[in-house]
Amino acid sequence: MHSRTFILVTIVVAAAVFFVAQLVANNYLFFAGYTVLQFVVLATAWNILGGYCGYVNFGSAAFFAVGAYSSVFLHKAYPLPIPVLILVAGFVAGVIGLGMGYLTLRLRGSFFAIATLALAVVLQTLVTNWDFVGGSRGAYVIRPNSLDVFGHQIPYIEYLFLQMLILAAVAIATARTIERSRLGYGFATIRDDELAAEAAGVPTLRLKLIATTLSGALMGMAGAPFPYYLGFLQPQSAFALEYAVNSIAMPMIGGTSSWIGPLIGALLLGIVQQVATVTISSAVNVLIVGVLLVAFVIIAPNGIVGFVRNLMRRGRS
């Protein structure tokens, strides 16, 4: 499928999802759907660096929180509409991704992974000690109950849901476009054999920096509407390890080789977690994610996508 056609299809699917959700018109659906879509964005963003380039980012929560806190900061300093906040958050998180990559990407891959873990704690300490954005006590972000669009009253949660839906569509379209472009092939050479790629003249450092910047920016964008979604933000909830684990587990479980893996993983795990939070408890559902992650990397290293592909290949022969 041509990239342009794919983008069109994505837009049509996103619109269809929104209209079906409108028909059900249950507020809880929008609340739960927002979280699932947020994971779609995080998982897709993680996969641009992790799946395509083979560099593990443990600091997804940090980029997410940077987005969320840039919104809190602007909310206190100079309130702006959410789409603008998303762009600002994307810019800030992208710059942090670039800086982070510049400092560590010349080293072996595992150091980058450890450094991202470190980044999360440094940023959390900074935010906890920064009183303007609430410090350790947290910050309230008062949002209206509904939004006035051409005389229609739209519940605010539907507005947030729509933003996240658009963001998810953008993320998936970006990932898929990269996959089929020169950039994507460059990423693949880094993943398969960085030394050989470097020797063959692939500008590996520049490509890796593009990947960290893009991936970080998308994660930050996913975090931007988060304070408005919760109405209250504190460091523990923005930097929750849950985001880091989920954004690794979802692509790993779905399959890291293409855009569809993180999507499947995020939808599946996201929905399972929503159900488990309601029926069992939220502590158990994060445990489920951890166990699934370990089980999948051991048993099905190529995720659900790889597993299905294997079955199909076997069926043909």
Next chain:
Amino acid sequence: MDFPIELLINAIIAGVLLGGFYIAVTVGVSISFGMLDIVNIAHPAFIILGSYIAYIMNSRLGVDPVLVGLLMLPVFYALGAAVYQVYYVSFEKRGQEALRGLAFFFGILFITEVGLILVFGVDYRYAEAPYIGPAIRFAFVDLPYRMLIPCVLSLLLLASLQVFLSRTYVGRAIKAVAQDQQALTLMAANPIAIKRIAFGISIATAALAGAFLVIIQPVEPSVGREYIGRVFAIYVLGGLGSLPGTVIGAMLLGVVESITATFYGPSWAPAVSFGFLLLTLAFRPAGILGR
């Protein structure tokens, strides 16, 4: 305001004692990451597990935490050997340790933390022993036993590991595996078996480090996360797996953290180690002793 020199000296000495304890925390990673090239980011989770076992035995049966740590050495060794076997079969053999091996250890870290939260909750747990509380006092310098004992025992642990690695047959084989695995195969030694032993030892040190941790401070499941930064900051500062380097890195971090906590408040302390780690990675990736 004149500079509180006594406070500074106390902070430095407390930092040295803390650094001694950090040796026990890091030495396992120096072996697994530095010698075996296994990026075990779950190491702090094993330490916290050790702390909780020491806490249970201490509160239920009244056993001394250090004794529990010693008794747990073989258990943790077996646990480590088992983890390595899974790691080898699932990742190392297939050549997938870079991406999936990291995710595997991250998953273990996470499962341990959430598992402990589910069983024990997020309350702080502490151990009781006669030496927790009293301190020796020289002039204006305080030497609390709860810091002194882990520090001395950590140094002993490091010394015995150093002797083991340089004097015994197995120890030398572990060092050889770190340098050239293929050459070892040609010498008719099995590198996998040796790596299994070495990884077992590295996890066994976590049992002792965990017991020390619960003596030094109250423990809750997510404390492990702070130690990820410390462990790897020390590991990188110390020059990636050299044991003497580990001592220097641990002492340095302990002192800087202690000074920061004394003069700027303990809420800044975690940022110190991570900041150190980032700066070292960026500017001196081979460590302070490195070329």
